[in-house]
Amino acid sequence: MEEKKEKDFQDILSEAKAYLDTRVEYTRLFLVKRASKLFADLITTAIVAVCFTLAFILGSITLALFLSTVFGSYTAGFGSVALIYLIVAIIVYFTKDNFIEKAIVNFTIRKYFKKLEEDEDDEQKV
Numbered sequence: 619m620e621e622k623k624e625k626d627f628q629d630i631l632s633e634a635k636a637y638l639d640t641r642v643e644y645t646r647l648f649l650v651k652r653a654s655k656l657f658a659d660l661i662t663t664a665i666v667a668v669c670f671t672l673a674f675i676l677g678s679i680t681l682a683l684f685l686s687t688v689f690g691s692y693t694a695g696f697g698s699v700a701l702i703y704l705i706v707a708i709i710v711y712f713t714k715d716n717f718i719e720k721a722i723v724n725f726t727i728r729k730y731f732k733k734l735e736e737d738e739d740d741e742q743k744v
Contacts, residue, residue, distance in 0.1 A: 655733070678703075 678699055686695025710718060 652737075655737075659733075 682696045682699040684695070685698050686692045689695055689698070
């Protein structure tokens with residue numbers, strides 16, 4: 619009888635150890651998955667930001683050169699583009715609290731919950 623209790627205790631102990639090992643492995647794989655998704659998201663976002671920045675700069679130069687031909691002066695063309703950006707900056711400065719910050723916060727929260735939902739869907743499939 620005592621030998622059976624000893625065996626049951628050993629079985630419980632080995633099952634608990636196997637459960638902990640499995641749980642540690644699951645946590646490690648889960649963290650690797652999260653980190654790789656975060657890294658991929660950062661890389662793709664950085665690439666998109668660089669492409670948008672280059673397009674914006676080249677578009678600005680193109681607009682300045684076009685306006686230079688319209689006005690007949692490089693100074694007037696580039697100065698008018700600078701004036702356009704100054705007006706945009708002033709508008710952004712005065713509307714950032716009411717519109718822009720809220721839109722950025724909402725976008726960020728929406729993106730976070732979308733990623734969280736995708737993770738939950740992936741876990742349910744497994």
